[in-house]
Amino acid sequence: MAYANGRKVLPRSVLRAVQRYFQGGLLWIPALARRRSKTRNDPIRNRLIRLDRRAGVTLAKLGRKYGLSKARICQITLSCEEPS
Numbered sequence: 001m002a003y004a005n006g007r008k009v010l011p012r013s014v015l016r017a018v019q020r021y022f023q024g025g026l027l028w029i030p031a032l033a034r035r036r037s038k039t040r041n042d043p044i045r046n047r048l049i050r051l052d053r054r055a056g057v058t059l060a061k062l063g064r065k066y067g068l069s070k071a072r073i074c075q076i077t078l079s080c081e082e083p084s
Contacts, residue, residue, distance in 0.1 A: 046076050053077040 003026070006015050018027070045066065052062055059070040059080070074080040
């Protein structure tokens with residue numbers, strides 16, 4: 001999550017409208033639903049990850065291929081052991 005100065009990123013009219021309801025402090029604004037959906041669980045991607053993992057692909061390679069951390073690959077595949 002990034003912090004931004006409202007004066008720099010919001011039109012003046014929007015800033016004034018927000019200030020009527022909330023003055024000072026930090027305000028979290030959630031991302032649009034369509035943008036958030038990119039990070040939600042993707043069953044097709046997860047199935048491909050599990051198939052690759054069963055085929056012996058390492059956690060590091062899977063992480064690079066799918067843009068995920070090793071920990072997330074472990075969660076998806078339910079296996080953190082490297083093939084021997």
